[in-house]
Amino acid sequence: MLTYWRKRLPDVTLHLGVLLLWEIACRTVIPPMFLPPPSAIVAAFAETSRTGELWTQLRQTLSVLSVGFGLAAVTGVIVGVAMGTSKTLSRFLDPYVNAMNAMPTVALVPVVIIWLGLGYEAKVFLTWLVSFFSMVISAQTGVQNIPFSYLDTARAFASNRWAIIRMVVLPAAIPFIVSGIRIGLGRALVGVVVAEMFTALSGLGYMLTNYGNTFKINFVFVPIVTLAILSIVLNSCLQWAEKKLTPWNRGRNH
Amino acid sequence: MVAGLSVKRICKAFPDATGAMGFPVLKDISFDAKPGEFISLIGPSGCGKTTLLRIMHGLDTPTSGTIFSRDKKINAPAHDRAFVFQHFNLFPWRTVADNIGYGLEVRGDDRSARQDVVRKMVSLVGLNGFEKHYPHEISGGMQQRVGIARALSLNPDILLMDEPFGALDAITRERLQRDIADILARTPKTTLFVTHNMDEAIYFSDRILVFGTKPGRIVEEVIVPLQRPRQADVIRGSREFADLREHLWSLLSREMDL
Numbered sequence A: 001m002l003t004y005w006r007k008r009l010p011d012v013t014l015h016l017g018v019l020l021l022w023e024i025a026c027r028t029v030i031p032p033m034f035l036p037p038p039s040a041i042v043a044a045f046a047e048t049s050r051t052g053e054l055w056t057q058l059r060q061t062l063s064v065l066s067v068g069f070g071l072a073a074v075t076g077v078i079v080g081v082a083m084g085t086s087k088t089l090s091r092f093l094d095p096y097v098n099a100m101n102a103m104p105t106v107a108l109v110p111v112v113i114i115w116l117g118l119g120y121e122a123k124v125f126l127t128w129l130v131s132f133f134s135m136v137i138s139a140q141t142g143v144q145n146i147p148f149s150y151l152d153t154a155r156a157f158a159s160n161r162w163a164i165i166r167m168v169v170l171p172a173a174i175p176f177i178v179s180g181i182r183i184g185l186g187r188a189l190v191g192v193v194v195a196e197m198f199t200a201l202s203g204l205g206y207m208l209t210n211y212g213n214t215f216k217i218n219f220v221f222v223p224i225v226t227l228a229i230l231s232i233v234l235n236s237c238l239q240w241a242e243k244k245l246t247p248w249n250r251g252r253n254h
Numbered sequence B: 001m002v003a004g005l006s007v008k009r010i011c012k013a014f015p016d017a018t019g020a021m022g023f024p025v026l027k028d029i030s031f032d033a034k035p036g037e038f039i040s041l042i043g044p045s046g047c048g049k050t051t052l053l054r055i056m057h058g059l060d061t062p063t064s065g066t067i068f069s070r071d072k073k074i075n076a077p078a079h080d081r082a083f084v085f086q087h088f089n090l091f092p093w094r095t096v097a098d099n100i101g102y103g104l105e106v107r108g109d110d111r112s113a114r115q116d117v118v119r120k121m122v123s124l125v126g127l128n129g130f131e132k133h134y135p136h137e138i139s140g141g142m143q144q145r146v147g148i149a150r151a152l153s154l155n156p157d158i159l160l161m162d163e164p165f166g167a168l169d170a171i172t173r174e175r176l177q178r179d180i181a182d183i184l185a186r187t188p189k190t191t192l193f194v195t196h197n198m199d200e201a202i203y204f205s206d207r208i209l210v211f212g213t214k215p216g217r218i219v220e221e222v223i224v225p226l227q228r229p230r231q232a233d234v235i236r237g238s239r240e241f242a243d244l245r246e247h248l249w250s251l252l253s254r255e256m257d258l
């Protein structure tokens, strides 16, 4: 533990130095309306968490994110694996999936509003929509790139189709599936915030819009920093889960 | 009594790039493997040994001809036969124990029965202590022990081995050869064994099928008149061994020169 911190010490010092420079720059040359100093952001954090606003809005955002992204991950992997294992299905769905993945999904916001209104469902659906297709494609690619020898070996042991999917296709595709889920998570985070800003204002998206419109720039940085932290934390969780799920992959691809 | 195998007029051609049938890889292969017999297939690279072995297991379909076992036509892999691959083909996400138990799991054996068999197989192939290792953590020789244990765990009547020792160094190869000979002496199986190695073929086989190439065909059937099980060191010094080796060499060098 001690050696861990000793190794990190130069990095920590460096980043503290950056923060310090930022603080000094804001107090000397940069106008406060342009970029707030770290101390003002910390104060804004203290204020919004004291009033409970930060926690209320964060909970809202997490609720939309977990339902929308969770559904997208589950459905995306299922559809992707199905498309990876069935040539007919992938030939039929490929153009739609690729088109939907390539489209900037923000363009669909008005359509979603017409369909589902401005509420919770619309936000969940948008989050799902933004992240689903990229996860389909990763899972599908993972399945389609399984080396022939694995499938051949499965067949040599008289495995039926379901056994092949369960015991060979899924484990072999897991590294692809997980990296797809990580990409999907990044997109889902964008999706939630877009949804919260363009449908009924709520969550961290509400904080962004509200404090932006009232020019309270130090408060605008509260949701920004929170989103950055959220993204890093969730990504580390996925990385940890990937290691747990693929102990056999250690020292092979890494 | 274990099942034998009857190969009847097998021909195989792969479609070429244009989709038309290419030059035949195997032409009119026929032979019988008697129950419990050990047969080696030896011949130059590319003469179709792997292809024939795969057809015998039902992994590939012949262009014409049939393979029978217990009077039933073979057209797909089944659990009374087992295949050992040249390049081991273990599943990297399964531990040694789980790789060995793969076939049993597919067959639907229940967990406790599987564990019993896997435990026996692990000690049979000398992998005690490595059950929880992943394939990338063990040597090639150990990986092939896993491949062999995975095949034997099904207690198949027929064992199909495609150059199982081909990718191993000389010492590992020799040690595995002896272990396999021991195992087969204890639990006899009808064995089809592809090899490049003449000594190996003589040491193991009741019969050696020498293949020629272009198209792949059997050029001669060499009977090994030595009692099994054999002692590697004893037979290697014997007169019969030297004669057989000489004979195989002349056949093979003629095929290689084509």
Ligand SMILES: Nc1ncnc2c1ncn2[C@@H]1O[C@H](COP(=O)(O)OP(=O)(O)O)[C@@H](O)[C@H]1O
Binding pocket: B014, B015, B025, B044, B045, B046, B047, B048, B049, B050, B051, B052
């Ligand atoms: N799936 C395949 N498609 C096309 N040609 C193949 C295929 N498998 C094997 N062949 C060809 O068949 C011939 C015999 O191959 P193989 O059975 O692997 O020979 P061996 O095992 O005796 O070295 C080779 O010329 C090889 O290129």
Ligand SMILES: [Mg+2]
Binding pocket: B049, B050, B051, B162
């Ligand atoms: Mg071969």
